[in-house]
Amino acid sequence: MKPSTEKRLFQYALSRKKLIIIGLICLIIAVGLELTGPFIAKRVIDHHIVGIQTTWLEVEANSDTDTVDYKDSFFKREDRLKESDAILNEYTLVQSENNYYLVEGTISRHRSIEVIDDGRLKISYDQSTELIAGEQLSAGDLYTFFGPEVHPIILLLSLYLGLILIAAVFQYTKTYLLQISANKIIQKMRNDVFHHIEALPMQYFVNRPAGKIVARVTNDTEAIKELYVKVLETFVNGFIYMTGIFVALFLLNTTLASICLLLIPLLFVWMKLYKKYAGNYNYVIRTTNTDINGSINESIQGMPIIQAFRRTKETQQEFEVLNNRHFSYQKKLIVLNALTSFNLVNAIRGVAFVAFIWFFGSSSLTGESVITAGVLYAFVDYLTRLFEPITQIVNQLPQLEQARVAGARVFELLDEEDEEIHPIDSTTIEGDVKFENVGFAYTSNNYILHNISFHIKPGETAAFVGHIGSGKSSIMNLLFRFYDPQKGAIKIDGKDTSSLSKQQVRQNIGIVLQDPFIFTGTVLSNITLNDPTISREKAIASLKAVGADQFIEKLPKQYDETVGENGSEFSTGQRQLLSFARALAFDPSILILDEATANIDTETEGQIQEAMKVLAKGRTMLVIAHRLSTIQHADQIIVLERGNIIEKGTHHELLQLYGNYYQMFKMQQGKKSAAL
Template identity: 60%
Template sequence: MKKPSTERKLLNFALLYRKNILIGLLCLVIAVALELTGPFIAKRLIDEHIVGIEDQWHEVEQPDAYTVSYNGELYKRADRIEEGDEVTDTATILQVGRDYMFVPSSVPLTGSRSYQDGIITITLNGETFKAEAKQLSLSELYRFFEPEQRSIYWLLAIYLGLLFIAAVFQFIHTFILQKTSNRIIKRMRDDVFAHIHRLPVNYFIDQPAGKIVARVTNDTEAIRELYVKVLATFVTSVFYMAGIYVALFLLDVKLALMCLLLIPVIVVWMKLYKHYGGKYNTVVRSTVSDMNGSINEAIQGMSIIQAFRQEKQTSKDFERLNTKHFHYQRKLVRLSALTSFNLVNVLRNIAFVAFLWYFGSASIGVEGIVTAGVLYAFVDYLNRLFQPVTDLVNQLPQLEQARVAAGRVFELLDQPVEPQNHDSVARYRGRIAFQHVTFAYKKGENVLKDINFEVQPGQTAAFVGHTGSGKSSIMNLLFRFYDPQTGDITIDGHSTREWSRQQVRSHMGIVLQDPFIFSGTILSNVTMNDEKISREMAIDALKSVGADRFIEKLPDQYDAVLQEKGDSLSMGERQLISFARALAFDPAILILDEATANIDTETEQIIQRALEVLKQGRTTLVIAHRLSTIQLADQIFVLNRGTMIERGTHSELLSEGGQYYLMYQMQQGAVKEGAM
């Protein structure tokens, strides 16, 4: 089945709020329709109320709102004559140059005109008409305009009112669409962050943290610009252009058809920009992710960088990425500079050349094929047509940037997730069994080979071996971060595959070699904001592991705010908090992953006492480097290159004189040497 395109996925997110979007678009349509009435009102104002006095005027007997007094007689324009008006004579008003002439007879209204010595000459279709005429003074001309003033004022008032109403609808449209856009992005960020928590652990091993952060922050911010600004501009421009084209067709079909040639030009350009802009933006967004990863790594390892004087090399690595980013950004700038304002200007000039060519200089004269009002309206609409075109072209860079960013976000969202099932399962008794388990992170490179062992409820089992022997892999399998290729892992006789990964982990706790402390208070690091763990339970857990000795010396004690990663605490103090965390969650199975490896000898005694509290009533699996810490374990398993070579208690393994014995002797020798 073909996967939906990036555009389709963006649309699906938008459709989650389709009601608001439809309301916003309806307001937009109303605003555009009201705004585009302007040229039509201007056309009527020009043709009927300004240029309209150039017409036949009939002499009438009775005065009304449309009659004009001239030379002691009452005159009324031909299109204002109503039933009941008694017409006694007809006159004509014509414009010659900049002057208006009063002709006391009926003459043609079209044709070329000239005036000399009180005679007006009209040439039309090869025929010549002559008649007496008198030039109207400004005061006399004003009388013929006077009846139209009220209509002109009304039309202007209507237009201003429509503009005000359009502004209100425009505001509602902008507010609703921007509010909805921000909701869409909030929903998308929440979905992406929630999706990250459902991804298998191996995804985070393959992806630098900075790249993932860039997708959740930078890329979604680019998409926000798409919904908030770009799409709003595109939708507005499309509706605006559609409205203008409707108006153009109402004015003149042939001219409107000529203007339609603009649409394929824009479509072709958008496709070209999508091709090249998409290619450049893909590199730019990828490079931004790499830069985030580089910055994150540099900050995390700043102490090592400075200690080994690698500042220059680190800066060079970042400069290489920054130069690549600059290079492709420059290509995008060049691509945009070649178009945007320049492209629209070229199209506008071509449109006006075609407009003039169509009319011709003669056509705009008195024998023109259109009225002055139509001409004004068409020029106005033609000018208005290029504003949305400018907006469309100027938004292409942001559109492509957002489209590429969306592709990266959806690529993350398309990553397969672990099946989710948080239904509670009964607390384990804690019997663990590995049965012929073989496991490889990469196909053909087995890190565990035919592992078999069993740990009874309440027992403490320790795993020892050199680096790379497979100790941590056993814990990863037990937590179901991975599943073995062959064999089975059971808890209380149930295969871990029978439960979801969340259910398997629901009664397990872990303490790592380097405990992770979250930003927040000491208590929040123990409770992990779980409502099931009260403040009293957290404090009891901290006291049980002996953490109260240093906590109660702090100004805010248990509510003390910890810095990122708990850098204000010593390693031992951080470890005690992690022990309290495990104790508060009361796991049936506890895993200690080299929990005392980085602790000094004095602190180790405190940690060992805390461990004894922690292990009570639980099945405990310990990964240990210091063999002195596991002498009381019920079982010790010795691993070597993924195979289990020895098992037994501390005394049994020493008596065998095998690998464990050699490791123990080496550590004892190192201890004695250190004591000398």
């Protein structure tokens, strides 16, 4: 059983686990440093700002910096009193609205204060009230009592600022490491995908348009990149941040922190529901996007035909069907996202703050507990911070689902059975080719070839002729081991090809196609294919041997001339000569020419014929040809019809049979005479 997509994506992440772990450690440190802020603020508010509203003791002398000199008397906070301090009297500093009063005696915190007149204060307790005299403090007087708190506040704020700066360094390091790791993971994944594509059997490419395969390598891996670059960081950062906040909340108030824990299962349930629906929508969207890429790729390649046959309207309609399907499911996904992201989090935030107000409000009303301003500030700060990672996580759910669906599609490609890669044997072959009762079908029981048998000795040239669908190209596909026969055996130098690796077979076989493919690069790179074993001198010699130097040396940079996509700047004949030179440079023992002269004009045909003679020297050559004039020199000509060999012999022998070959030859001769 294959592992799930999530597990395989995690396994890719493990390829950079060292950097990721270091990044996560930096993240934990940064989060820990950031979350000290509310605790420092609580200390500043409760102990140094609101903290002056406490019991003050009149002492005999000014003993240290905590002593306040007020109207020729010395006062000190009760919580800062030393054993050596002599107490003369007790006072309480209280606040009523915006004014502060110094009241003789000790007043409980569990009370309310109301100013009556001329400094008289009404103190209300749970079931009693009393009137006391209080001295109103001016702003200057208040600052006198506040003086000892300035230095500690500055120290605490400096500490907080320092921690924030240190946290910023760790946040930067974390972001850098995680981003680098994410890009390295995607680099590895793309390399794996492309390497796997190169090892896939030819049947895979026959059944799938190029645009769909390209979408897997580019679009899908790009979506997965966002998972590692952004989603992973957001989720990890969010969960670590939330963990730190919950630890802080439990330190402040266990009951309310426990209530806030209900957010975790709620978030988990929503993620499961979102995955169910968004996963289906994203699968259709990405599949449709792949179909769109395939449609665009096909339309661009076939644009001359589309315009020539006036099929632009029909092609546009076909594209609109795909585009409308993409829009329809994208709209469904947008509706789902709109219901979740901000709306969901705002609703939960509202419920959380109602619970917060109810809890502390009811506790205060019943007199069970009165929280300090610092605790209130810290709790509200932490609660506000708690919803930041939740919002980020919820907003990343669409990207997470896109990455998960894209990952499933990429792994589906990676799970395609590939051709086993074996080390290449340096042993060369002589080029003896033998087919023994070979039967082959692309699909089960629909045989293309029936009991095909022939023998081509080393150095001989064999030509295959026949009408379209007779099986000529299938024979070449079997020899190249793009496919394997269902019946019979194919032998090279007496060895069954099925006992050899595909790399061993192909290293000694070259091929020239009817429509030669020219890669983007230079003229020389198209000959060597960047193979280090083929020197510049050997490549140039191959070009000269086939006569390609006649047009190459007229180019501005000659052999280093830049070549565009598929060599569009060259004529068909020139591209074919480049293809011949490529085959000659690799010096195969067996060479296949698959209708290499089919698209060549009469003037270029002479050059091609000379090039074929050069290629034929010292190697076995199998030629598929429609132009019978190009194969008259062949050592044997094999005539095929509906997958059967119906005639075999030299050109002259087949003409004397007055059979199918004779009819094809006379027909082509007649067309040539009529043309003249």
